[in-house]
Amino acid sequence: MRTVDRNREPRPGVLDPTQTTPHVSAYATCSSASSVKKHIYGHKDVVAALQRLFLRKCSLCEADASKDGVIEHFIPHSQARANLAYEWTNLHWSCGACNQRKKREEFKEFRPGSKIVERTLLIDSTAPHGGRVEEMIWFDQKLRAQATIAFNQDKVVLLTAEFLNASMPETERLRMSNEMQGFISEAGCLPEWRALLLLSPVDPATRPDPALARRALEMADRLYLLFLHETNPFSTSMRCSLAVRHGLEVSSVVELGRRHRVLQNLSAAY
Numbered sequence: 248m249r250t251v252d253r254n255r256e257p258r259p260g261v262l263d264p265t266q267t268t269p270h271v272s273a274y275a276t277c278s279s280a281s282s283v284k285k286h287i288y289g290h291k292d293v294v295a296a297l298q299r300l301f302l303r304k305c306s307l308c309e310a311d312a313s314k315d316g317v318i319e320h321f322i323p324h325s326q327a328r329a330n331l332a333y334e335w336t337n338l339h340w341s342c343g344a345c346n347q348r349k350k351r352e353e354f355k356e357f358r359p360g361s362k363i364v365e366r367t368l369l370i371d372s373t374a375p376h377g378g379r380v381e382e383m384i385w386f387d388q389k390l391r392a393q394a395t396i397a398f399n400q401d402k403v404v405l406l407t408a409e410f411l412n413a414s415m416p417e418t419e420r421l422r423m424s425n426e427m428q429g430f431i432s433e434a435g436c437l438p439e440w441r442a443l444l445l446l447s448p449v450d451p452a453t454r455p456d457p458a459l460a461r462r463a464l465e466m467a468d469r470l471y472l473l474f475l476h477e478t479n480p481f482s483t484s485m486r487c488s489l490a491v492r493h494g495l496e497v498s499s500v501v502e503l504g505r506r507h508r509v510l511q512n513l514s515a516a517y
Contacts, residue, residue: 248307248392248411249483250380253373256300258335259292267333275329283332289318297340302478305342306372307349308416311480312342319346321371323355323364336373344415354406370407377401384408386487390420416481423481424488427474434470437493439463444499449506461510467503475500476517 260266267287274282303313319341324332331337341349355364372380383398384407392411398404411417431437440463443449451460474485475497486497501517508515 301340306339464507
């Protein structure tokens, strides 16, 4: 799970309140949720905007949701909260598994004496309630989501960690981590990466084996692009795995990779 800046993507025109107000009013006075116009909140422009905003990953577990993703109402809509059906800030992109798991009552806070959901007891990645998601959730060596010390008494953060530790995302995180560890082991560049990071600026020409140093820079670039770039599935947990298992921060890998790109006259931007 990662922090998502909702401002990066403007609200699609089809969700402008001047367009949706009549539909909100109709839903609020109707006895059935079937009056909600899915062709509006599920319009192709909305789908495209959500996919761009969430990088085609699930807003919760970060699994690849480019092909089977669905539009998720973060807080369930109802007659009493009809506006939530078409509210841009309430729409997320989700994988099918998270969409179904999120329907469990333990992740909902109901209005007293009713079945109206006041809030969802999970972190909203687009509007964290106490800081950046990365400051609230971390992943241990076994890729289990954990609340950080500052938030280990926060019910929403604890429930989010529980949600993220369901079998599917945990299994997929471990699979991805094993692939990353295999890449790092096969590359055999950890000692050289650490040595290069002590140089300012990073310069392979000053190393005892410049060819090895240049290869290490190339492998750092590939490591970032394959596992750590924010567009990759489970990239947040992979960054935690790298730090916990190898003591390397993603910023260090980025620095090495960018140096490789400069030396090879490639685009320096990731």
